[in-house]
Amino acid sequence: MTTIKLAFRNIKKSFKDYAIYFFTLILGVAIFYVFNSIESQTVLLDITESTYDIIDTLSNMLSGASVFVAFILGFLIIYASRFLMKRRNKEFGIYMLLGMSKRKISMILFFETILIGIISLAVGLGLGVALSQLMSMLVANMFEADMTRYEFIFSSDACIKTLIYFGIMYVIVMLFNVINVGKCKLIDLIQTSKKSETVKMKNPMLCTIVFILSVIALGYAYWLVTGGVNETVQTPDGIIKPIIIGAVATFFLFWSLSGLMLKIVMGMKNLYVKGLNTFTLRQVSSKINTTVFSMTIICLMLFVTICVLSSSLSLKNSMTENLNALAPADIQLSISVKDDSWLDQGYNKAQIENSKLGVRKTLEAFGINIDDYLQESVEYNSYRMDGLTFGDSLGDSLEYIKSNTTSMIPYSMQEEIMTISDYNKIARFYGNEEYTLADDEYMIIADYDAMIAIRNIALENNQELTIFGHTLKPRYQECKYGFVEMASNHINSGIIIVPDAVVGGKECSYNSIIGNYYTDSLDEQREIQDKIKTMIQNPLSAEYSLPNVNSKADISEASIGLGALVTFLGLYLGIVFLIASVAILALKELTESTDNKERYAVLRKLGADEKMINKSLFRQIAIFFMFPLIVAVIHSIFGITFCSYVISTFGNKHLLPSIIMTAIFIVVIYGGYFLITYFSSKNIIKER
Amino acid sequence: MSTILKIDKVEKYYGSKSSLTKALDNLTFEVDKGEFVAIMGASGSGKTTLLNCISTIDKVTSGHIFVGGEDITKLKGNSLNKFRREKLGFIFQDFNLLDTLTAYENISLALSIQNKGAKEIEKKVNDVASKLGIKDVLQKYPYQMSGGQKQRVASARAIVTDPQIVLADEPTGALDSKSSRMLLESFDYLNEKLNTTILMVTHDSFCASYASRVIFIKDGKVFNEIIKGNSTRKEFFDKIIDVVTLLGGEENDNY
Numbered sequence: 001m002t003t004i005k006l007a008f009r010n011i012k013k014s015f016k017d018y019a020i021y022f023f024t025l026i027l028g029v030a031i032f033y034v035f036n037s038i039e040s041q042t043v044l045l046d047i048t049e050s051t052y053d054i055i056d057t058l059s060n061m062l063s064g065a066s067v068f069v070a071f072i073l074g075f076l077i078i079y080a081s082r083f084l085m086k087r088r089n090k091e092f093g094i095y096m097l098l099g100m101s102k103r104k105i106s107m108i109l110f111f112e113t114i115l116i117g118i119i120s121l122a123v124g125l126g127l128g129v130a131l132s133q134l135m136s137m138l139v140a141n142m143f144e145a146d147m148t149r150y151e152f153i154f155s156s157d158a159c160i161k162t163l164i165y166f167g168i169m170y171v172i173v174m175l176f177n178v179i180n181v182g183k184c185k186l187i188d189l190i191q192t193s194k195k196s197e198t199v200k201m202k203n204p205m206l207c208t209i210v211f212i213l214s215v216i217a218l219g220y221a222y223w224l225v226t227g228g229v230n231e232t233v234q235t236p237d238g239i240i241k242p243i244i245i246g247a248v249a250t251f252f253l254f255w256s257l258s259g260l261m262l263k264i265v266m267g268m269k270n271l272y273v274k275g276l277n278t279f280t281l282r283q284v285s286s287k288i289n290t291t292v293f294s295m296t297i298i299c300l301m302l303f304v305t306i307c308v309l310s311s312s313l314s315l316k317n318s319m320t321e322n323l324n325a326l327a328p329a330d331i332q333l334s335i336s337v338k339d340d341s342w343l344d345q346g347y348n349k350a351q352i353e354n355s356k357l358g359v360r361k362t363l364e365a366f367g368i369n370i371d372d373y374l375q376e377s378v379e380y381n382s383y384r385m386d387g388l389t390f391g392d393s394l395g396d397s398l399e400y401i402k403s404n405t406t407s408m409i410p411y412s413m414q415e416e417i418m419t420i421s422d423y424n425k426i427a428r429f430y431g432n433e434e435y436t437l438a439d440d441e442y443m444i445i446a447d448y449d450a451m452i453a454i455r456n457i458a459l460e461n462n463q464e465l466t467i468f469g470h471t472l473k474p475r476y477q478e479c480k481y482g483f484v485e486m487a488s489n490h491i492n493s494g495i496i497i498v499p500d501a502v503v504g505g506k507e508c509s510y511n512s513i514i515g516n517y518y519t520d521s522l523d524e525q526r527e528i529q530d531k532i533k534t535m536i537q538n539p540l541s542a543e544y545s546l547p548n549v550n551s552k553a554d555i556s557e558a559s560i561g562l563g564a565l566v567t568f569l570g571l572y573l574g575i576v577f578l579i580a581s582v583a584i585l586a587l588k589e590l591t592e593s594t595d596n597k598e599r600y601a602v603l604r605k606l607g608a609d610e611k612m613i614n615k616s617l618f619r620q621i622a623i624f625f626m627f628p629l630i631v632a633v634i635h636s637i638f639g640i641t642f643c644s645y646v647i648s649t650f651g652n653k654h655l656l657p658s659i660i661m662t663a664i665f666i667v668v669i670y671g672g673y674f675l676i677t678y679f680s681s682k683n684i685i686k687e688r
Numbered sequence: 689m690s691t692i693l694k695i696d697k698v699e700k701y702y703g704s705k706s707s708l709t710k711a712l713d714n715l716t717f718e719v720d721k722g723e724f725v726a727i728m729g730a731s732g733s734g735k736t737t738l739l740n741c742i743s744t745i746d747k748v749t750s751g752h753i754f755v756g757g758e759d760i761t762k763l764k765g766n767s768l769n770k771f772r773r774e775k776l777g778f779i780f781q782d783f784n785l786l787d788t789l790t791a792y793e794n795i796s797l798a799l800s801i802q803n804k805g806a807k808e809i810e811k812k813v814n815d816v817a818s819k820l821g822i823k824d825v826l827q828k829y830p831y832q833m834s835g836g837q838k839q840r841v842a843s844a845r846a847i848v849t850d851p852q853i854v855l856a857d858e859p860t861g862a863l864d865s866k867s868s869r870m871l872l873e874s875f876d877y878l879n880e881k882l883n884t885t886i887l888m889v890t891h892d893s894f895c896a897s898y899a900s901r902v903i904f905i906k907d908g909k910v911f912n913e914i915i916k917g918n919s920t921r922k923e924f925f926d927k928i929i930d931v932v933t934l935l936g937g938e939e940n941d942n943y
Binding site: 275277279286 | 743766769772773774776778780784786788789793796797798799800801802803804805806809810845
C-alpha cells in the first residue's frame with residue numbers, strides 16, 4: 001500500500017527529471033506502433049491484389065526491423081533508467097538509513113517502473129494512433145492509391161505487439177533496477193561523490209598535428225567516395241576502407257578539437273574573459289574531452305541517419321519520376337529465338353522450332369489476336385552475334401579500361417544489335433530522339449551512366465567494329481540516350497544500332513512487340529495480361545515458346561513496392577537511430593548538469609545573475625549538441641554523394657526535397673530533445 | 689573610521705500570521721571599514737538569515753541595510769545583481785574553486801562577470817596574486833594545488849573585485865582543524881595587511897577568536913558584543929567562551 005503510494009509520489013515529484021525519459025519512451029512507443037500498423041492502414045485503400053502482396057512483404061520486413069529497433073530502444077531505455085537511478089542514490093540511501101529493506105526499495109522501483117510503463121504506453125499508443133492516421137495518407141500517396149473513404153483506424157495487432165515488446169523491455173529494466181539496488185552499499189549511497197576533476201590540458205602541438213592528420217585522413221576518405229569513387233567500388237570491400245578511415249579520423253578529430261578549440265579561444269583574450277565565457281568554454285571542453293568516444297558514435301549514427309533518410313526518400317521520388325519516362329508503353333512482349341543449345345535447358349525440339357514464329361504468330365496459335373487489344377503497336381527484332389561481346393566492342397581500349405575501372409563489369413556479355421529503322425520505330429513510339437546512320441556507321445544507345453562512361457572511352461578512340469562482315473565506325477563519339485526494354489530504372493547498358501543492310505537476312509535473337517491498349521482501365525488491361533500470362537496453363541504450351549510480358553502496370557507496381565519498402569525502412573530505422581543518438585546526448589548533458597550543480601552555485605555567489613548562467617548553460621548545451629551534428633552533416637555531404645552515385649541507376653534528381661525532409665525530421669527531433677535538455681538542466685541547476 | 693555596513697532596525701519574519709517566526713527582531717549594529725567582525729549565535733538565532741539579507745539573497749521585512757552609504761533594501765532587479773557583483777565578496781566553505789578552471793581563471797571569472805576588459809582583468813589578477821603570494825600557481829588547476837594555495841586563491845577571488853565587504857558563512861564548517869586554521873590565518877592576513885572588511889558568520893568560538901569584534905545574536909536580537917582590543921587571541925577566546933556559556937547550553941559544540 002504505502003509502497004505504491006511512495007512510488008506514485010516519487011514519479012509525481014520527479015516528473016521534470018523524468019522528462020527526457022518519458023519523451024524517449026513515448027516517442028519509441030509511438031514510432032513502434034506507427035510502423036507496425038502500416039498493414040492495417042492500407043485497408044481503406046483502393047489497391048490491387050499484387051499491391052497487397054507488396055504490402056505484405058513490406059510489413060514482414062518492418063516486423064523484422066522491429067526486432068532490431070526493439071534492441072536499440074531496449075538498450076536506450078536501460079541506459080536512461082540507469083541515469084535516473086544514479087540521480088536518486090541519495091534518496092535510496094535515506095530509505096535504507098531509515099531501515100527500509102532492499103526488497104522494499106526494489107518494490108518501490110518495481111511499482112515506479114510499472115507506473116512509468118503504463119503512463120508511457122498509454123500516452124505513446126495514443127500518440128501513435130494519432131500519427132498513424134497521418135501515416136495512412138503517406139501510405140496512400142506512396143502506393144498512388146486513392147483513399148476511398150476516411151475512417152479512424154486502430155490496429156489491435158500493432159497495439160498488442162507494442163505492448164509485448166515494451167513489456168519485455170520494462171521487465172528487463174526492472175531486473176536491472178533490482179540488481180542495482182542489491183549491489184548498493186549504504187555508504188556509497190549516502191556519500192555524494194565529490195570527485196574533483198583532474199583537467200589534463202592536451203599538448204597543443206600534439207593536438208594541432210592530430211587535428212591536421214585527421215583532417216587529411218577525412219579528406220582522403222571523402223575523396224575515396226567522390227573523386228575516386230570508381231576505384232572504391234571496384235571491389236565489394238572497397239567501401240570498408242573509407243568507412244574505417246572516416247570513423248577513426250572522426251574520433252581523433254573530436255579528440256584534438258576539444259583541446260584545440262579551447263586553445264584558440266584562449267588566444268582571443270577579449271572573448272575568452274568576457275562574461276562567463278571562460279567557464280562555458282572550460283565546461284564544454286571538459287565535456288567533449290571525457291566523451292570523445294560517445295561523441296564519435298553519436299556523430300556516426302547521425303551520419304548514417306542523415307544518409308539513410310535522404311537517400312531513401314530521394315530514391316522513392318526518382319523511381320516514380322523514372323516510371324513515366326522509362327515505361328512509356330503499356331505492354332512489351334518478346335520471345336527469344338532459341339537454337340539447339342537450349343535443349344540442355346529443358347526445351348524440346350518443337351518449342352525451339354516454334355520459337356522462330358515470333359510473338360504475333362505464337363499468340364495466334366493460342367487463339368489470341370494481339371491487335372484486338374492493342375490500339376497501336378510496333379514490332380521489332382534484335383540480334384546477337386557470336387564473337388561480339390561487350391569486351392570485344394571496347395576493342396583496343398579494353399586493356400586500358402580493365403586496368404582503370406571496376407572489375408565487376410561483365411565483359412563477356414553478348415552485345416545486342418538492332419537496325420536503325422527498328423530503333424527509330426521504337427524511339428518514335430516512346431517519344432525518344434530518332435537518328436540516321438550512313439552505311440559504314442554504327443552508334444550505341446544506352447542510359448546506364450556507369451556503362452556509358454566505359455563505352456565512351458572506346459567511342460572516343462573511334463573504335464571500329466566488324467558486325468556480320470561489315471566494318472563500321474562510330475557515328476558519334478559518345479553513347480546516345482535511349483532504351484528499348486521498359487524498366488523501372490536506367491539499366492540499358494548499351495545497344496549497338498547498325499544500318500539496316502548490315503543484318504539483312506540474318507536470323508534474329510529476339511522478336512518483340514510493344515503497344516498501347518485501347519482501354520485506359522487498369523482492370524481491363526489486367527484481364528488481357530492475365531490471358532497472356534495464363535498461356536502456360538494451355539496444353540499447347542508444351543510445343544511453343546511463350547512470350548515474356550513486360551507491362552507498365554507491373555513495372556509501376558514493382559517500383560512503387562520497392563520505393564515504399566525502402567522509404568518505410570529508411571524512415572523507421574532513420575528515426576530510431578536519430579532518437580537513440582540524441583537521447584544519449586541529452587542524458588549525458590543532464591548527468592553533467594547534475595554533477596556540476598555546485599559550480600553554478602559558486603557562480604551565483606560570485607554575482608552572476610540567472611540570465612548570465614542560463615546563457616552559459618544554453619551555449620554549453622548548444623555546442624555539445626551541434627558539435628557532432630555539424631561533423632555528421634559534413635560527412636553526410638560526401639556520404640549522400642556516394643549513395644546517389646551507387647543508386648544512380650534510379651536517377652537522383654530529387655535530392656533536394658528529400659534533404660529538406662531529412663532536415664525537418666532532424667530539426668524537430670533534435671530540436672525537441674535540445675529544448676527538453678535545456679529546460680531540464682535549468683531546473684536541475686536551479687537553487688532550491 | 690567610516691561605517692561600511694549599517695544594519696538599521698532590521699526585521700525579518702517568516703511564516704503566516706497565525707504562526708509568525710521572527711528570524712530578525714529589530715536588529716541594529718554597524719561595521720566600520722577595515723574591521724573583522726564575527727557574528728555568533730546558536731542555530732536558529734538568525735545569523736544566516738542576516739547574512740542572506742546583507743548579500744541580498746533574501747529581503748528584509750522592515751528596516752534598512754546600508755552598504756557604503758547605499759540602502760540595499762531599496763535595490764531591485766539588475767541593480768541588485770550589480771550590487772552583489774561589485775560590492776560584495778564571498779568566501780565559502782572548502783574553497784569552492786571551479787575545478788575545471790586554472791587558478792588564474794578562477795580569480796578572473798569574478799571580474800569577467802562584471803564585464804571588465806581583458807587588460808584590466810589581467811592587471812588586477814596579477815596584483816592580487818602577488819599580494820597573496822600565489823603568482824607561481826596561477827596556471828595550475830585546483831587539483832594540482834595544496835590546501836593553503838587553494839585557500840589563498842579563494843581569498844584572492846573574493847577580494848579581486850575590491851568589494852566593500854567580504855562575507856563568509858560558516859567558513860570552517862566543513863574543514864578539519866588544520867585547514868580551518870589556514871583559512872582563518874588568511875582572513876587575518878586579508879584584514880591586517882590588505883585592510884579588507886570581513887563579516888563572518890560562525891558558531892565556532894575558535895573561529896570567532898580571530899575576529900576583532902564578536903557580535904552575539906540570540907532570537908534575532910543582539911545579545912552581547914565583545915571587542916578584542918589589546919588582548920591576545922587566547923584571552924579573547926576565553927572571553928567568547930564565557931559569553932557562549934551565558935548564551936545557553938545548546939551552544940557547547942565547539943569542537
